[in-house]
Amino acid sequence: MTEHREKTRMLVAVDCIIFGFDGEHIKILLIKRGFEPEEGKWSLMGGFIEAHESLDEAANKILFQLTGLKGVYLEQLHAFGHPDRDPERTISIAYFALIDILKYETKLHENYHAEWFVTTEMPELIFDHNEMVEIAKQKIRYKAAHHPILFELLPKKFTIPQLQSLYEGVYNTRIDNRNFVRKLSSTGLLIKLEEKDKSSSRKGAFYFKLDKKKYKSKFQAFLNLVPNAEDLID
Incomplete structure (x- = not known):
């Protein structure tokens, strides 16, 4: 016990990297830090882990405080120490979350001075938060190549154009429409609806919804929507 008392005490925190999609762009939710050090600068949402909390419980609590959402896709990413x-002296466990922006409670903006940024236009963040975001982007690209996780956004x-924009945003590239539609059709994951979105053209584009039963059964299977050489547009 004496040996333990002589060890340096460390704080353990959780930081949440929250991604959303507005139909055109991948975005990240950031807050203005309200205390020193680095007061007034942009930051990820985070907090210290209470003695009674597990890591996942702390991450879900922070996510709910900022978004008002429960039961969304949340995954532990990496430890930063x-x-x-x-x-x-603080060790942080980073998590990333994928949420539907339309479900986000905008009234929480005022509580935390939160703001959505397009991921390619986000400001410089405090400490090592930029590194956290970059690692999260890499992990999402990898996961999306094996599982249909982007539907969570x-x-x-x-x-279909919205879904293609989503994949183009995640992989920061342009994709050939015909190859994308062909691959998408082969998954059998989508159900075509009668309703159309006519906001961008008179002809409109049909709405689709996810077949949740097939989504769950195919979640561990490879979903080959990731752009490769034949799909890219110069």
Whole structure:
């Protein structure tokens, strides 16, 4: 016990990297830090883990505080523990979340001075939060190549152009429409609806919804929607 008392005490925190999709762009939710150090600068939403909490419980609590949402896709990403990452010795466990922006409670903007940024236009973040975001982007690209997790970012009904924009945003590239539609059709994951979205053209685009039964059964299977050489547009 004496040996334990002589060890340096460390704080353990959780930081949440929250991604959303507005139908055109991948976005990230950031807050204005309300205390020193780095007060007034942009930051991920985070907090310290209470003695009675597990890591997942703490992450879900932070996510709910900022978005008002429960039961969304949330995955532990990585541990960050460089001695100089925070003025006070702190280890952070980062999580990333995928949410439908349309379900986000906008009134929480005021509570935390939160704002959505397009991921390619986000400001510089405090400490090592930029590194956290980059690692999260890489993990999502990898996961999306094996599992249909990007559907977590979509509303209940969506169009094929919206889904293509989502994949293009995640992989930061343009995809050939015909190859994308062909691959998408082969998955059998979508149900075509009678309703159309006519907001962008007179002809409109049919809405689709996810076949949740097939989604669950195919979640561990490879979903080959990831752009490869034949899909890319110069």
